Amino acid sequence: MKKQLIFINLVLLTFFISCKNKEEVTPVEEIKANTFDVIVDLKIQKDDELILFYKDPSIAYFDDKNTVYNGVKGSSEIQSLTFSIPEGILPNDIRLDISSKKDQDPIIINAITLSFEGRIFKIEKRDILKYFTPNEFIKFDEATGEVKFIKNGENFDPYFLTKPVIYTEIEKVRGVQL
Structure with missing residues (x-):
């Protein structure tokens, strides 16, 4: 019985000493994927969902599979929305759907990065029309950055398409030597 008691005490002593000497483990911060991002600085009054469509050289046209959705809370303050294209995909073209709500108030776009x-x-904002073309559902004022929406019956799909002049800039951001 004495031997069992000594053995149990040794085990407990070893356990307490090993616990006391263990260093505190700090969690490792998750490394975020290195993604191609499109950041839109805007003021939007009502909650909405904006969509970024993207293409790479293997994609011939914009489709629902190659999109990034970004919900936004309405605010009277300027907000930055970041659309992160999935890691490993480097776009050569983008399209920005600026609203999905027919009753959206005018939006102010200060910059697209x-x-x-x-x-x-x-x-x-003063250069947005140099690089993007608004479709028929948008009236854009480059002096103020204001996007007004044009209703056309039941149809409503306001978006900005890129102009060819932006392709060189996208390539530079991607790191392609020109």
């Missing part, structure tokens, strides 16, 4: 691996290309 393309970013990848520390390289950025920022488009200020």
Whole structure:
């Protein structure tokens, strides 16, 4: 019985000493994927969902599979919405659907920024029409950055398509030597 008691005490002593000497483990911060991002600085009054469509050289046209959705809460303050294209995909073209709500108030776009691996290309509101074409559901004022929506019966799909002049800038952000 004495031997069992000594053995149990040794086991408990070893256990307590090993627990006391263990270093505190700090959790490792998850490393975020290095993604191609499109950041839109805007003021939007009502909750909405914006969509970024993207293509790479293997994709011939914009489709629902190659999209990034971003829900936004309405606010009177400027917000930055970041659309992160999935890791490993480097777009060569984008399309920005600016609203999905027919009753949305006018939106102000201050800037659109393309970013990848520390390289950025920022488009200020005064230059948005140089790089993007609004479709028939949008009236854009480049002086103020205001996007007004044009209703056309039941149809409503306001978006900005890129102009060819932006392709060189996308390539630079991607890191392609021209």
